Amino acid sequence: MGRDKGYTTVSIPTTLYNRIKELIKDTGFTSVSQYVTYVLREIVAEHEQSKTVEPFTEEDRRRIIEKLKKLGYL
Amino acid sequence: MVSRPHGGRLVKRVATGRRRERLVLETTEMYSLDLTYEQAIDTEDLGRGVFSPLEGFVVEDDFLSILNYMRLTNDVPWTIPIVLDVDRERARKISMGDEIALWYNNVPLAIMRVEDLYQWDKYKYVESVFGTKSPEHPGVAKVRSMGEFLLGGPVELVGEVETGLERYILWPDETRVLFSELRWRTIVGFQTRNVPHMGHEYVQKSALVFVDGLFINPLIGWKKKGDYRDEVIFEAYKVLIEHYYPRKSAVLAGLKMNMRYAGPREAVHHAIVRKNFGCTHFIVGRDHAGVGDFYSPYEAWEIFEEFPDLGITPLFIREAFYCRKCGGMVNEKICPHEEEFRVRISGTKIREMLSRGERPPSEMMRPEVADRIISFRKPFVE
C-alpha cells in the first residue's frame, strides 16, 4: 500500500514514539504509524462533529413537515 | 441531534421551479445518455444525498483511492465507488467539461457535468470491492458486462425514477427532519430486503432497548423473480409495528438503492448511507450483503475495525432463534442450550408455507404478519 503518494511524514517526539511502540506490542496494530493514523482519525472525526451545518432553510423544513404529516409519519 | 451527515454536509442536488424548467429545456441541446435502471437509481441517490458527501459519480482519483484505501481522496471513509459506465462508442462522443443529459425511460432524469472520463481496471475493481474475480459472483458478472469507460462528475436531478412506490419513500433530508421532530437523539438503522420474521424483530428490539428510535429501511424497486413484492414487505412491517412496537418507536420508509453483494465493503456502505439518513447506530447482520459462500459469516463485522472515524456505531447482533428451554427468542450469546431445544428460523420454510397459504409456526412469524402476507393474492414477484 505505501508505495504510492498516499502517505506523508509528520514528526512526533522520539519519547512518544517509543511509548506507543511499547503500547502496541501484542495488539492488532503492526506499526506506530498505523496506530497514530487510527487514533488521529478517531479524534479528528470527533472534532469535526461540532462543525455540522444542516442544509435546510425554515421553508424547506416546513415543506418537509407538511409532507411527513400527509404521509402519516407525524 | 441526529447524526452528522457523512463528510459533514448533506448533499441535495435537486433542481426545482424555474431552474428545473430551464434545465429540462436545455437537455435537448445536450448529449443524451440513456441510463439503465440501476444507473438511474444511483443517479437519483446521488442527487438526493443518500451518498453524501458525493455530489456525483466518482472521478478517477477518488475511484482509485476507494479501491486502495477505502477512503475518498479527502480521507472520508468510502468503500464502494459509485460509477457511471459507458462503452467506447459513447465515450468518444463525450468530452471532459461537457454537460450531458442523463435520461431514463424517455424522460430527462439529471444533468451531469463531466469532470472526468477514464478507463478502469475491472479486475482491480472486482478484486478490491468483491474480494474475488469469480464470474459466479453476481457483482463480478455485472462488472464484466459494463462499459470500458467511466464518467465522473456532479449530477443535478430534474426528474425522478418512478416506481409506483413513492408513498413509501423518504429521502435523507426528510428523515432528518422527522427524527428531530420525534425528539430522537439516537437512532438505529435496519437494512432489509425481506418480510419480517421473529428473528428480525428480536434483532431490532435488542437494539431498540438502547436507543430512542428504530429506522426500518427496506431496499425497494429492484426485485427479482420469487422475491416478496415491495408492497407486501411494507404492509407486513406495518402490521408488525402496529401490533408489536410501542407508539412512535419505529419509522418505516423505503429506499431505492442497488444491491451490490459486496459483503464487508457493502456493510460499511450501508452504514454510511444510514448515517446520512440521520442514524447514529446501524445493525450489521451475519453475512451482511453477502452472497453464496463468498464471505465468511462475520467478515462484515471485522471490517468496521478499520474505521474509527465512521461516525456511526455498528451494532453486531447475532442471529436469533427460539429456544424451548429458555422459553423465548434468544441467540448464541445468551442461550446455553443444545441444538435440540432450538427452533431455527428458516426463510425458505416460511416462504414455502406462506405460498401454500399457511401460517408459519408462531416461533418463526407473528400470525398477524403471516395473515397479512397471505391476504395478498400474489405476494411474490412473478
Ligand SMILES: [Zn+2]
Ligand atoms: Zn436456551
